[in-house]
Amino acid sequence: MKMRLTEKGAQRLSISFLLAPALAVIILLFLGGLITGLLRSLNYFPLIGLNDFNFEAYVAIFTDNGFIQSLVLTFHIAFTSTLISCILAVAAALLLRPAFRGKRIVHFFFSLNLTIPHLVGAIGVLYLFQNSGLVSRIMTGLDLISKPADFPAMVFDPWAIGIIIQYVWKEIPFIGVIVLAILLSVGEDYESVARSLGANRWQAFRQVTLPLIMPGVVSASVIVFAFTFGAFEIPYLLGRTFPAALPVLAYQSYTDVDLAARPQAMAMAMVIAFISTLLIMAYMKLSRVYIRE
Amino acid sequence: MTQVKLSGLTKIFDAKNPPAVDQLDLDIDSGKLTALLGPSGCGKTTTMKMIAGLLRPTSGDILFDGNSILSIKPEERGAVMVFQNYLLFPYMSIADNIGFGLKMRKVSKKEIRSRVTDMLDLVQLPGFEDRKPNQLSGGQQQRIALARALIVEPNVLLLDEPLSNLDAHLRDEMRVLIRRIQTEMGITTVFVTHDQEEAVVLADKVALLFDGRLQQFDSPDAFYDTPRSAEIATFFGGTNFIPGHYQDGVMKTDIGNFKAPHSAVGDGAAMLSIRPEAIELGVGGDNSVAGTILSHVYAGRYARFQVKIGDLEIEAITEPGQVKLFGDGDTVPVNFAPDKIWILEANSTPQPVGADSAG
Numbered sequence: 001m002k003m004r005l006t007e008k009g010a011q012r013l014s015i016s017f018l019l020a021p022a023l024a025v026i027i028l029l030f031l032g033g034l035i036t037g038l039l040r041s042l043n044y045f046p047l048i049g050l051n052d053f054n055f056e057a058y059v060a061i062f063t064d065n066g067f068i069q070s071l072v073l074t075f076h077i078a079f080t081s082t083l084i085s086c087i088l089a090v091a092a093a094l095l096l097r098p099a100f101r102g103k104r105i106v107h108f109f110f111s112l113n114l115t116i117p118h119l120v121g122a123i124g125v126l127y128l129f130q131n132s133g134l135v136s137r138i139m140t141g142l143d144l145i146s147k148p149a150d151f152p153a154m155v156f157d158p159w160a161i162g163i164i165i166q167y168v169w170k171e172i173p174f175i176g177v178i179v180l181a182i183l184l185s186v187g188e189d190y191e192s193v194a195r196s197l198g199a200n201r202w203q204a205f206r207q208v209t210l211p212l213i214m215p216g217v218v219s220a221s222v223i224v225f226a227f228t229f230g231a232f233e234i235p236y237l238l239g240r241t242f243p244a245a246l247p248v249l250a251y252q253s254y255t256d257v258d259l260a261a262r263p264q265a266m267a268m269a270m271v272i273a274f275i276s277t278l279l280i281m282a283y284m285k286l287s288r289v290y291i292r293e
Numbered sequence: 294m295t296q297v298k299l300s301g302l303t304k305i306f307d308a309k310n311p312p313a314v315d316q317l318d319l320d321i322d323s324g325k326l327t328a329l330l331g332p333s334g335c336g337k338t339t340t341m342k343m344i345a346g347l348l349r350p351t352s353g354d355i356l357f358d359g360n361s362i363l364s365i366k367p368e369e370r371g372a373v374m375v376f377q378n379y380l381l382f383p384y385m386s387i388a389d390n391i392g393f394g395l396k397m398r399k400v401s402k403k404e405i406r407s408r409v410t411d412m413l414d415l416v417q418l419p420g421f422e423d424r425k426p427n428q429l430s431g432g433q434q435q436r437i438a439l440a441r442a443l444i445v446e447p448n449v450l451l452l453d454e455p456l457s458n459l460d461a462h463l464r465d466e467m468r469v470l471i472r473r474i475q476t477e478m479g480i481t482t483v484f485v486t487h488d489q490e491e492a493v494v495l496a497d498k499v500a501l502l503f504d505g506r507l508q509q510f511d512s513p514d515a516f517y518d519t520p521r522s523a524e525i526a527t528f529f530g531g532t533n534f535i536p537g538h539y540q541d542g543v544m545k546t547d548i549g550n551f552k553a554p555h556s557a558v559g560d561g562a563a564m565l566s567i568r569p570e571a572i573e574l575g576v577g578g579d580n581s582v583a584g585t586i587l588s589h590v591y592a593g594r595y596a597r598f599q600v601k602i603g604d605l606e607i608e609a610i611t612e613p614g615q616v617k618l619f620g621d622g623d624t625v626p627v628n629f630a631p632d633k634i635w636i637l638e639a640n641s642t643p644q645p646v647g648a649d650s651a652g
Contacts, residue, residue, distance in 0.1 A: 189380055192347045195367040196374045197394035198445055207393070211384050 034273065041266035048259050057263035058271075067268070069243035071275075077160045077245060078229035078279075081167035086221050088168065089175035090213070094205075096176075097183050111173045118170060122237040125166045129154040155238050162238040163245075167228050175220040182216040183209075218287045222280050229276045246272050295357050295371075295448040295481045297321040297344065302353035304339050304505075313339045315505040317353070321498075324479040326472070328496035330486055332528075336505035337485040338377075341451045344483065345374040357448065368397070371448035377457060379438040381426035387413075387437055388422035394445035412440040415474065432463040436470070443474065450475075452484035456491055468495055489516070489529050501525060521557055523564060523637055532568045533607040539563035539636050548603040549582040551629050556636035564637040571633035572609035574598060574619060577626040580634075584627040591616050600627055 039045070043054045061067040096103070096110060113121070128134050136151030145151055155162035190212060194204040235245035244252065246268060253265035302317040314336040321327045329337040342348040344355055346367030354361050362370055373394075381390050389396075391412050392405040400408075413419050416436035426434060435455065442450060455471060456464045472495060475482050486492050492499045493513040501508040501516065509521045520526040523534055537546030540560045544553045551565060574586075584602040596616045598609045609627070619625055 189376055189378075190382065192342075192345075192367075192374070193376060193380045193382075194393070194397075196345050196347065196372070196451075197441065198368045198397040199393075200366070200368050200397075203397055207397075208382060211382075 037266050037269050037273075041263055041270045043263045045262060048262065050263065057267040061264055061267050061271070066243060067249065070246050070249045071271070073160060073243050074229060074235075074246040074272075075275075075279075077163050077167070077235065078225050081164045081171065081228045082221050082225045084164065085168045085171040085175055085224060086217060089172045089220075090179055090210075090217060092172060092176045093179040093183055093213075094209075096180055097188075111177050113170060114173050114177070116170075118166070118231070118234055119237070121166045121170050122234050125162050125169075125238060126155060129162055129165065131155075156240050158240065160235070160239060160245075163234050166234050166238060167224075171224045171228075175217065175224065178216050178220045179213055182213045186212050214287060218284060222283060225283065226276050226280060229279070230272050294324040294479055296323040296359070297449055297481060297483070298356040298359070299340070299344075300354045300356065302340065302343060302355065303351045304336070304343060304348065305351045312336075312351070312505050314343070314350075317502075317505070317507055319500055319507065319510060321481060321483060323358075323481050325497040326475050326482045326484070326495060328484055328486055328492035328499045329502060330489060330492040330499050331502035333487050335502045337487075337502055338453055339505075340502075341374060341453055341483065341485055344449065345372045345451055346370050347374065371445075372451060373442040373445060373447035373449070374451040374453060375438050375442045375455065377454040379426075379431075379434040379458075381429075381434055381437055381441070383426055385426075386422065387418075387424050387426070387429070390426065390437060391441045391444055393441060398445070408444055412444050415443070416440045416470065432459050432467065435459065435467060439471070439474070443478070443480075446478075447480060450480045450482040452482065454486055455484055457486070457488070464491075471495065493517075501528070503528075517568065519555065519557065519635055520566070520637070523566065526566050526635075526637070530568070531608060532566050533572070534637075535565040535567075535605060535607075536639060537563060537565055544634065544636060548605055551580050551634060552631040553634040553636050554631055555634065558636060558638050562639035564639050565629075566635050566637050567629055567633055569597070569608040569610040570595075571630060572600075572607065572611075573628040573630065574600070574609055574611055574615060575625050576628035578628055580631055581626045581628040583624055586619050586621050586623050586625065588621055589616055589619070600625075602627060 041057055043050050043052060043056055092110065096107060100106075126133065130136070131149050131151050131153065133151075133155075136145070136148040139145050139151060140148050153161075154165070186209070190208050191204045194208040195201075199207060230247055232245075232247040232251060236248050236251070239245055239248065243249075250265050250268035250272065253261045253268065256262075256265075297319075298321070299317050299319040302314055302319075303312050304314040305312045317336075317340060329340060331337050339348060343350050346362075346365065350363070355363060357370070357372075362372075381387075382393065385393070388406070388409050391409045395405045395408065409422065410419075413421055416439055418433060418436055418440075421429075421433070421437070426437070429437065435458070439452075439455075452471070456467055459467055468491075471482075471484075484495065486495075493516070496513060498510065499513055499516060500510045503524065508525055509516065511519075516525060516529045520529065523532075526532045526534075535544075535546045535548065537544050538561070539545075539553070539556060539558065542552065542554055542556075544551045544563065544565045546565060553565065556563070582602055584600040584607070587599040587601050587606065589599070590597045591613060594613060596611050596613045598611065598615075598619070600607050600609055607627075
């Protein structure tokens with residue numbers, strides 16, 4: 001018995017040694033940053049003369065209507081982008097699954113924009129969907145609208161349509177490639193079984209294929225959600241100044257001339273981290289219930 | 294009960310390759326157990342998938358009770374296929390797996406529950422409702438897969454290699470179970486196998502396929518007694534081939550003339566075939582020739598002798614006790630009982646004698 005414990009102990013020790021380099025990076029960069037941020041959000045920042053712990057920054061942001069609006073907007077952007085990307089990515093993966101002529105070329109184009117930076121995508125959206133953009137000009141040319149200014153606002157708009165378009169464009173291949181890989185490894189036999197047992201196409205998809213690919217869809221969409229909730233560049237480029245998405249708001253506060261706004265910026269960052277964690281946990285739990293059904 | 298007819302059924306996957314299934318005609322008896330037998334890649338599973346509606350034939354027709362079912366969707370054909378690797382839905386309980394087909398048919402939950410219980414009794418796994426597939430052994434999963442198919446009361450039950458993933462002991466158990474259920478429920482059943490013994494033990498009739506083409510469709514014993522070609526005879530375990538000339542019920546060969554009343558061919562060049570277990574050592578008579586024993590193997594339940602007759606070498610399988618009677622180098626009379634001789638076409642290319650032995 002004792003022997004076995006020692007063996008186990010040795011094994012654990014060697015595992016922790018092997019993990020040490022990776023853990024060091026995570027702890028130093030991630031936890032270190034998180035803790036510094038947390039301390040500063042609690043008004044502890046000796047460098048600029050803040051030494052007393054308090055919750056003033058949190059009180060300030062949560063009583064600020066602008067912050068609440070930003071929070072709602074950010075949630076809207078992240079949720080809508082993730083949902084639309086997921087649905088379209090699964091549909092695309094299903095279409096790309098069967099063998100067809102030129103499959104490799106189609107796959108290449110499908111995953112091509114994984115390599116294109118978000119910034120380039122944002123510029124593309126600007127060129128296409130601004131009031132003076134390509135789409136509105138073409139529609140004017142075709143007499144679908146009388147002048148470019150009549151084109152519905154899709155950039156710098158209250159519904160963040162431009163931001164969502166950019167995220168969907170970028171994330172479909174990301175989720176799609178993951179889902180396609182899972183679909184190919186699962187194979188079509190489970191579906192055949194379901195069809196043979198009396199399920200129609202939709203039932204076979206809903207009852208059999210979807211639950212089988214769901215774990216992959218969930219992991220991929222959690223990553224997409226967390227990214228779109230916390231990313232700064234796209235809402236900064238394509239969003240309104242007010243209400244701005246949370247990361248943009250946090251950045252604005254952080255770069256404010258008034259140093260006293262720093263704790264508020266940090267508090268916002270903390271809120272983003274906290275809410276993303278919470279939402280992701282809830283999302284994973286929900287999808288697990290969905291799979292079990 | 295459903296009679297299944299395949300008519301000129303053909304499937305071509307890739308125009309560059311020969312058809313996977315080539316002009317297959319088959320009348321599968323209603324309420325009987327039919328085996329599709331053949332080496333791997335001979336088109337058995339493809340045929341089955343076409344019957345189930347999971348693959349579209351390139352040409353030809355499939356008829357259930359005289360009506361073409363090609364335009365009927367798989368979920369409405371009532372032909373349920375059980376796959377070789379069971380494919381239980383991994384995230385569902387055993388009860389949900391078995392009840393799946395009824396759920397798709399919108400049967401009430403209460404009825405599903407009671408019928409699932411009945412099915413678990415039928416496959417002798419009562420009380421397994423709440424388990425998950427990964428908690429079951431291969432044999433148990435196979436039974437659950439069978440129960441999941443049977444619960445929807447299929448017109449045609451299609452079993453893809455139902456025994457090949459099981460070990461010997463479970464295989465026997467499953468054979469008995471399949472036979473019993475099939476007889477009780479009287480479902481027209483087709484099963485695919487590469488194992489001739491499995492086909493013979495289980496099936497009422499066997500359809501043998503090589504390279505997508507039907508070779509022989511017969512009762513199991515016919516494949517042993519009256520195979521249509523040397524290739525078929527070889528597939529059903531080793532047999533001895535002796536070339537010669539057949540005329541008026543007598544086969545003339547280099548090693549002697551044999552009375553042979555049973556033949557697949559008319560007079561002319563032919564091939565005599567006789568199974569090793571039909572050859573009698575130490576028995577004289579009209580159909581007997583002298584041979585020299587080259588070697589022997591004692592195998593407990595039987596003995597196997599290599600015997601040289603003229604320039605030919607044949608194999609004989611006898612009672613184990615015969616090893617005491619004959620030793621290597623002995624010259625003994627070797628009898629070819631007329632009833633056991635089967636005359637085949639001459640141009641079929643036989644395997645070297647004894648290269649592919651029974652068992």
